[in-house]
Amino acid sequence: MDMNSYGTDTVADEDAYAGETNQTSHRYSPGQDEGGSCRANSRRGMTDSIKASYPPVESVRRALEILRTLNRLRIGTVGDLHAVTGLPKPTIVRMLDTLIADGYVARDNMCGGYRVTHRVKDLHAGYEGIAEVIEASRPFAIELTNSIKWPVGIGMLDGDAIAVHFWTGTISPWVHANTLLHNRPNLITSAMGRAYMAFCPEEERELLFQRIREKNSAFGSDQEAQHRALLANVRKKGYALRSPRTEPKRNITVAVPIRHGDMVLASMTVSFFITAVAPADVDERVIQPLKETVAKIESVIRFMRDGGSGMLPTSRDVSRMALAV
Incomplete structure (x- = not known):
């Protein structure tokens, strides 16, 4: 990594982008207006995405089993469902x-x-998108944070910004913020936004530039030309850095896109203190581990979208798959 790259940026006059220079345009806290409370299963640093808070409701499990079986059979009788599930026929009815x-x-x-x-189909509609990306990414993001200690974030395009939907700050010993969840880094100055715009299909990139121009009159032809040059450099390097003018200036954020085919599904970031990692060591200690993690995630997403069933591949499984190619 260039020793001078921490404090430089090829996009000039960023302060002219009214409303664009902040790392986050707004954030919200789901449920903050809701009354009451519910027992959670996730103490700080001890999250388990499949550990239940309460014993399962058997009637719900049976209904889901019937629905899954019938979906697989396409057409089935009570006898067919009984033969497959072993459930009593009155229960099936x-x-x-x-x-x-x-x-x-x-x-x-x-x-x-x-x-x-x-x-x-309604049951599937909410899966494609962030739910799918998080399911594929979660174990690898946790593994990366446990290895390099810095927090990892995952965000997806949301209109004219990137919405942060996943963050491992709760298990990072060197976390630098209370939470980044539900923040909305912009497309121009954030690492997530730059990684997304650099690697998305050209047609989508042009639509995003159009949105930026329509929203911000200060984003003129000179700024656009400079930003296009920056994105070309991001594609060449394979990763993006956030603008050094973005607060907090003591941090650096590196982002790599999570892709499937030509599409960018999300951006994954690692953030760290400038003083904690020497510029000469960033590639080895941060960028390469991040790229390797994203490659594993993309392998799992291919497995999922190619019709793979059962348990998702682990990090060891993905490594074996890579060696077999």
Whole structure:
């Protein structure tokens, strides 16, 4: 890494970008207006994404098993479902009647049994996007923070900014903020935004430039030309740095895009104190581990989107897959 790169930036006159120079445009805290409380399962540094707070509700589990089985069978009778699940037939009938009442299943005599309806697509609609990225990324992001100690963030495009949806600050011994969750780094000065714009398809990049021009009259042709040159350099290096003019100036943020094919799904960052890592060591201690982590995540996303089922590949599995290629 260039020894002088901490304090320089190829985009000039950033202070002219009204509303664009702050790392975060706004943030919110979900549930802050809600009354009451609920027992959580995540003490600081001890999160477990699959550990339940309460014992499972068996009737819900049975209904989901019926729905999964029927979705796999396409069309099935009570006898078919009993043969696959082993559940009592009266239980299956009650579960089916409930699923019919909610619109997920239809009884169709012309098909000779039960079938799922179009509404099952609603169950999948919320998965593609941040839920999918977090499921694929979470163990590797935690592994990276445990290795290099610095917090890792994951953000996705949200209109004219990047929304931070995941952050390992709760397990980092060198965390530098209370939380970055729900912050919205902008596309011009943030590492996340720069990584996204540099690697997204050209057509999408042009639409993003159009949004920036429409929102900010101070973003003129000279600034746009300089930013395009910066993005070209980001593509060449394979990572982005946030603007050194962005507060807090004591920190550096490095971002790498998480991609699938030509699409950028998200940006992953590592943030650290300028004084903690010498510029000559940043590549070895931060950038390369970040790139390796993103490569593992992209392998898991390919596995998921290619129809892989069962347990997701672990870090060791991904390493074996890479060696087998």
